[in-house]
Amino acid sequence: MLRLTLAQMRRSLGRLTAAGVAIAIGTAFVAATLIAGAVITRTSLDAVSASYADADLVVTTPGEDLTEPDLAALRRVDGVRAVDGRSGLWVELTAGSRRVVTATTAVASDPRLEAQAVLDGAFPAAPGEVALPGPVAERLGVGLGDEVTAQRGAWVPADAPDAEWVERPEPLTVVGLTDDPAGAFAQSGGAAVLSADDARRWTAQDAVDGEPSYDDALLVLADGTDPAGTLPAVASAVSSAVPGAEVRTKDDQARAMTAELTDGTDVFTMIVLGFAAVALLVAALVISNTFQVMIAQRTRTLALLRCVGADRRQLRRSVLLEAGLLGVASSTVGVVLGVVVAQVALWALGGLALDVPLPSAVTVTPAVVLVPLLVGTLVTVLASLAPARAATRVAPLAALRPADAPAVTHRGSRPRLVLAVLLTLVGSALLALGVVAGRVVDPVAALGLGVLGGALSFVGVLVGTVFWVPRVVGSCGRLVGRSGTSARLAAANTVRNPRRTAATSTALLIGVTLVTMMSTGAASARVTLAGQLDEEFPVDVQITAGGGALDLVTPTLVRAVEGVDGVEQVVTVPSVPLVVGAGAPAHGDVGTTLSTTAWVLEPSVATGLVRTPSVVDGLADGTVVVGETLAQDLGVVSGDSLTLSVQGADGSPTGEPTARTVVVTALSGLVLTPSTAAALPLEAAGASADGSAVDPAGGTLDEAWVRLSPDADPAVVVPAVQDELSEIAVQVVGAAVERAMYEGIIDTLLAVVVGLLAVAVVIALIGVANTLSLSVIERRRESATLRVIGLSRRRLRASLAIEGVLIAGVGGALGVLLGVLYGWAGAATVLGVVGDVHLDVPWVDLAAVLAVSLAAGLLASVLPGRSAARTSPVAALAVD
Structure with a gap:
């Protein structure tokens, strides 16, 4: 029967090729989807964790800081080759009349911990040296060997009630120009790289106790050391000093950050799982439909075999064998095709300069090869079961009739109709349940319900x-x-x-x-x-003065920004230092209190300024818009009462606290209307008597918010705004x-x-x-x-x-x-x-x-x- 099957396949090569092409493309679709899933996951993790460079482990301390002794303890762990602490440090750099406020980072102690690359020159090797991002150097008009000044300041004497802010400008020599290929410092357009000594000293100057502290630490392990095996020892070394410290691998930390952005849900993985499930289902349906039509065309040939003595079991085995051979051959071609298509697509995406870290080559895992091969072969065999069963029921004398005589009528099968209706109804119910369950149960379980419901309902539609x-x-x-x-x-x-x-x-x-x-x-x-x-x-762009040596937001500054191509609107946003508390203003009824800065915005202006007007829908006289993070810290929800007191020069609340209704939105911080702000005793906050530093609505003019045009490219407009303000001491933060x-x-x-x-x-x-x-x-x-x-x-x-x-x-x-x-x-x-x-x-x-x-x-x-x-x-x- 094997020789007969092979002979039939040779004689029916044309028809088999048609079915084989569908099988190959279906399995190629599955292979390409699996490869795309790996690329999506890798790309997403790399983009989120770009600032971690090539670290093996990441130590984070929510709510606390790491100290130098903590870093020293990490360095003593067996297998640890290098440890670098990281802190959010910004600096104002000047060159002549030009000024730029930029993020800074210390030169890495190990090349694997350096997130930026040197375009020209070198990284700093001694105090007093700096490597600047290319755009920052261009805005300052400096190059290698030129000198820039870091406008540093400190409270002198430290920790004293009568301390004064003293400016301490420091000269720095530009020794290198850098690039940020992975977008590790996308918000600031790159970071200035300082020597380790300068970074440590500056961090200590900014600390209350005069000791350097760090937000997190990056670890590189010795060659051949297993990160998973070393992780417990690292956790033990840091947990004794910082109980809340968490140690993760770079990828696990990226997943944790993604989960924070998506409320604990790995959306990227769910999207990939959805595509993979759909790919498997559709490939199965296409293969099944094509193969059934092909087998139906060979009914007469199968009947002739019955005439010459073949029994039903032999005929069924012949059809299944033919389907298996066709499935294996076509699926193998499909796997190769899928890998090639995925690689070509990756090359094409790489040529588009998407500013997203894409791998240069696809990764062919065992799953990429075995899953499409097994699926293609199995589905092809399963697709041949029904036609093979129907062919074995054909009477031998049926071979004497013309094979292509068309049937004039077709009487539908009642069981088929019942099956179609049941599958459609049950599948639709599961699909609806998956949509609802996604918000209340495990998202992966909801996705499973949705895929199962969609598959059942679609099969029901096809059956009917x-x-x-x-x-x-x-x-x-x-x-x-x-x-x-x-x-x-x-x-x-x-x-x-x-x-x-x-x-x-x-x-x-x-x-x-x-x-x-x-x-x-x-x-x-x-x-x-x-x-x-x-x-x-x-908010697309925030221009912040923030005190110290930084300038106030002036009408001249606003006009300069308005003249930049791509800027649609510029609004000055006064700020008011407040002490806020949860509860009613009655004595003893106020719970948690925090010091914060409130922004003053007219509701009609705010609606056109922000990207999502709904975040300021509740802004009105008598209410305050509170960001979700601040609301969680205060323990309030929409509808609760919040007390407002002006923060005096000594940091304590002044005047009688007033109650306002809370509206919690995604807008960060706290926002008031001008009427609400005008009712507060702003002179207690240290505003100038002549009002030169105070907006008519109340508050210090130390911030402006910028909205870009819908068709503007933030990567072009934000640097242009920074260039326009290069001679003004303000900080430009491009959230866009x-x-x-x-x-x-x-x-x-x-x-x-x-x-x-x-x-x-x-x-x-x-x-x-x-x-x-x-x-x-x-x-x-x-x-x-x-x-x-x-x-x-x-x-x-x-x-x-x-x-x-x-x-x-x-x-x-x-x-x-x-x-x-x-x-x-x-x-x-x-x-x-x-x-x-x-x-x-x-x-x-x-x-x-x-x-x-x-x-x-x-x-x-x-x-x-x-x-x-x-x-x-x-x-x-x-x-x-």
């Missing part, structure tokens, strides 16, 4: 296509049939064989549903994640740059999705072309009969073309409808834990999908139709 697709096609056909004879003939042909019509339309329905679902899901993901970024970074970095990550994810969609489109075209081509071949004698009774070649081709376009159009339209529903459900399930999901419909993409569907139906039917029209009617009527 034989009942409803022919009716939809028939209804559309009656409308088209009014246009002429060819159209009426095409409309009649679409309903003569419901099973054939359903199979043909389903081939495209699967692919279009996939493409539309992913397009809709991707569009909804972009809108939703963009909304979350707007809430996380509501950081938001743009995260948007770049989203763009990378969506670019990967576009690559997957391209593969999905090819799958859909192969599926519809195979099915329609085999359908035309099946009707070869029917077409010949029409030619005999007088139908011209042109009308025959037109009839087949209209039929193909009609069936493909209906399949495409239904696929678009299903795809939008599934895309919305998927987006709501995956992104529901992030925040409010904004569903979006990519109308342009859907129009393109429908156009491709119609073109696919036209091409798939016209080309075989030309072959049928050229065949002699006498030859076509001959029985094989």
Whole structure:
């Protein structure tokens, strides 16, 4: 039987190739998705943890600081090669009349801990040296060997009640120019690199007790040391001094940071899991549909084998063996194709300069090879079970009948109808449950429910296509049939064989549903994640004076910023130092109190200034908008009462506290209306008597907020603002740059999705072309009969073309409808834990999908139709 099976495969090479192409592309889709998942995960982790360079372990201390003795204890742990502490240190640098406020970092003690790269020169090797980011050096107008001045200051004498702020400018020699390739310091456009001694001394000067302290520490282990094995010893060394310290690997720390940004949910992994699950399901459906059509075309050959003595078990084993061999061969080709496509896509993305750290080559893991190979082979074998079982039930005498005699009617199976209805209803219920459960239970479990529900409901729709697709096609056909004879003939042909019509339309329905679902899901993901970024970074650019040697925000400064291309609006934001407390103003009723700076904004101005107007919706007289972090520190929620007292020059509250209603939003800090601020005794805060340092609404003018134009590039506009203010001592913080970095990550994810969609489109075209081509071949004698009774070649081709376009159009339209529903459900399930999901419909993409569907139906039917029209009617009527 093996030799017979191989002989049949050789004789049916053309038909097997058609099925094999679909299998190969399906498995390539799975392989490409698995590779894309690894790239997405790696890219996301690298982008989030860029500032950790190539550290093996990261030590963080929430709420506390690390000291020099703590770092020394870490260095004594066996296997630790280098330890660097990190602290958030900013400095004002001047060169002539130009000024820049930038972040700083110490030169790394180990090359693996250096997040920036030297473009020219070298990193500092001695005190008094500095390496500047290229953009900072350009704004200061300096190069290698030039001198810049660091405007340093300190309270003298330290810790004394009568301490005075004394300016201590320090000269620094520029010894290097750096680049920030991974965006580790994207918000400040790079960081100035100081010598270790200078950084340690400056950090100590800024500390209250005069001792240097650090926010976290980066560790590099000796070659061959296992990070997981060393982690407990590192944790033990630091936990005795800092009980709340946490030690993680670099990737684990990146995952923890991502979880903080996404409320504890690994959204990137969920997106990858969703794509992988969809890829497996769709590949299975396409392979199954194509293979079933191919086996159905060989019914007569199988019956002839029964005539010559083959029993049913032999016939079934032959079909399964053929399916297994085809599955293994095609899946192997698919794996290779998937790896190649993924690598080409990675090269293409790398050439787009997305400013996102992409790997240079794909990583081929055992899962990338084995999963598509097993899935392709298993699905191909499973797809052959039903056709093989049907073929074994064919009576041997059936081989004597013409194989391509079309069935005029088809009586639907009641069990099939019941199964279709049950699968659709149960699947839809599970899908809805997954959408709701994503907000209240484990997101991964909700994703599993959603995938299972979507799979069951879609299979139910496909099982029932034989009942409803022919009716939809028939209804559309009656409308088209009014246009002429060819159209009426095409409309009649679409309903003569419901099973054939359903199979043909389903081939495209699967692919279009996939493409539309992913397009809709991707569009909804972009809108939703963009909304979350707007809430996380509501202000594009903040220009801060902040006291010390820094200037106030003046009208001249505002006019200078307004003149920068890409700036849409500049608003001065007065600040008021307050002491706030949770509770009513009655004596003894105020709980936690904190000192903070409140911003004064007119509600109408604030609405147009921030990216997400909803974060200031509650801003009104009698209310205060409180950021989520500050609200958690105070223990208040929306509707609670908050007391406000002006903070005096000595730091203590002055005057009678007043109560205001709290509105908690994503806007950081605390925001008041001008009327609320004007009711406070601002003179107690040390404002100048003539009001020169106070806005008419009240408060010190030491900050301005800038909104960029919608089409502006933050990476260009923010440096331009910094250049414009290079001679004014202010700090320019471009939150828009950081938001743009995260948007770049989203763009990378969506670019990967576009690559997957391209593969999905090819799958859909192969599926519809195979099915329609085999359908035309099946009707070869029917077409010949029409030619005999007088139908011209042109009308025959037109009839087949209209039929193909009609069936493909209906399949495409239904696929678009299903795809939008599934895309919305998927987006709501995956992104529901992030925040409010904004569903979006990519109308342009859907129009393109429908156009491709119609073109696919036209091409798939016209080309075989030309072959049928050229065949002699006498030859076509001959029985094989």
